[in-house]
Amino acid sequence: MTDPVLTLAADHGLTRAAPAPGDSPLAIRGMTVSYGEKPAVFSVDATFPPHAMTAIIGPNGAGKSTMLKAALGVIPRLSGEVTVFGRPIGKARDRIAYVPQRASVDWDFPATVIDVVLMGLYRRVGLLKRLTGAHLAAARDCLDRVGMADFTDRQIGQLSGGQQQRVFLARALAQEADLYLLDEPFAGVDAATERAIIDVLKALKAEGRAVVCVHHDLATVARYFDHVFLINVRRIAEGPVATAFTAANLHATYGGRLATAHLDQLDLGLGGAS
């Protein structure tokens, strides 16, 4: 891959990475999402890069998760187009794996760990075919990759939060997708889980897949991710960490909510730092 072309967004002087939308694992054009009559995400364009890990960052209520869910069609869009590897998203579902927020489901559901991972294979198995030993082996392999092989038959409600998050990731791995979309995968998990998850995500990137995470911890952005997408209802900036994860962009995104003292501790990019 060639380096993304850098262009200047005229009004803010912000940087923007723009690979050709046809290459992009996930490209969004003019997307607006609204609960009632207040847009949560307004006219957002985004072009996520291939073979990279991207963080979507922004303050609480900035529309990070909403943007992801609306792009996937989990919640309805008011306007906008979404393409996945250059095709309309409806035709590329088998290339996407989504990891929702852990708190979005009822963990008392009657399912064991392996049952949840097998859900990742449902699309491929179809309605009538039986789940075979090969499917089970594939699911166990995914559990092994997230370090949960010892919990195969545990009811999911008896897992810790971090373990539940890993099971969700294993379910996404079972899909063998090319684009992984994760909603706050590090929220409320222990350090061991965070390490396990980041290792898996980096391995996915090394295999040439694209990873996009809604992320809330600014302190780890520079260490974990190659690209950032800053959003606060509108798109603020997007690009490689080195050029887009800057003090100026963070101020534009978070406003006064980010203390200068806090900024000093971040491993900020230099392009456009004030």
Place this chain on the structure above:
Amino acid sequence: MSSLLDALLLGAGYNAALVGIGAGLLGFAAGAAGTFLFLRKRALVSDAVAHATLPGVGLAFIAMVALGGDGRNLVGLLAGSALSAWAGLLLVEWITRRTRLSEDAAIGAVLSVFFGAGVVLLTVIQTMSAGRQAGLEGFLLGSTAGMLFQDAVVIAVGGTLAVLATWVLRRPMTLVAFDADYAAACGYDVRRIDLAMMALVMAVTVIGLKLVGLILIVAMLIIPPVTARFWTERSGRVIWIAGALGGTAGYVGAAISASAPAMPTGPIIVLGAAALFLLSLFLAPARGVAAALLRRRRFQRRVHRRQGLLALARSERVHDPLTLKVLRAEGLIRPDGVATDAGRAQAARVARDERRWDVAREIHQDAGLTGRYDGLTPIEQVFTPDEIAAFDRVIGGPSPVGGPV
């Protein structure tokens, strides 16, 4: 008693045998089809659907009489009830999606309005010359007196189809019930799957109308899966266990009602299902009330043991009767309350664990880990040996009491 045995062995006459087999099949179908309704947390929608069948029954009767036919034709009545139930279901769905009303308000409104309209229609039919002996009020609470072979066939065929459809759709329905967002992201049409699930429920409701009645059919859809949930942690098994429980309740309930005069079949079946529920509620091995009580008692003893050992480590006297009992039972203190050798060793160990946790909270950055302190979890289950060794270097020297164990 022997008349009950006769009924159970299908020896209580042709009609009783038909009712027994029909109720058993209906119970199985309702339990299986109701499983995903329960797992999707939409049990009450089935109540609205059931009540919404009544105006359809009335309208179908009037239409068939107006066309010069026999208003009591069962297939015609069921078709009418299915149409109005579907209308009620779509209305609940539409209100929930398009207005600010929540689903429970929509259910309440649709249920009562449709039921009210149905009662008005039945009253009108009573005044028609053809309506006197129609027996349509049997649809309210069910009636078995005039059960025909045709009725049993309707239940057998409809019930089998409903179970088959539940089995075919089990994967998408499981996915939607557990994690609808993920299902949508995978490209499943969540709304259509929900409608398919409700169509199944509606089919079972319609074929069960004559036998159990529209007021009680909801019990046959919901109680068996709720009961089955006590016995398994896997949704695929809930379907079959719920079917078996529902089938048993249906068959045995019908036999009981056939064995004694003036026993209403539908209500007896529901009471039978409720009895199975109560039994499971108390006795189920993992999720039952008795098991929960036992776990709580065991947990309480662990807490008392820990607190008692910490008191010993601080050389305090233990006064709490339960703590004394627990420590004595393990031989950690003598009858007079003084610590034994084993007790002192355990106390030292527990005290060191507490001290390590204190240090961990001071020097370890990860609140997610230190937050797992609950007074009972040994530190070895949370931190690695290397990390614990680091804590010990901070503590320095042997632990405050008793030395290493």
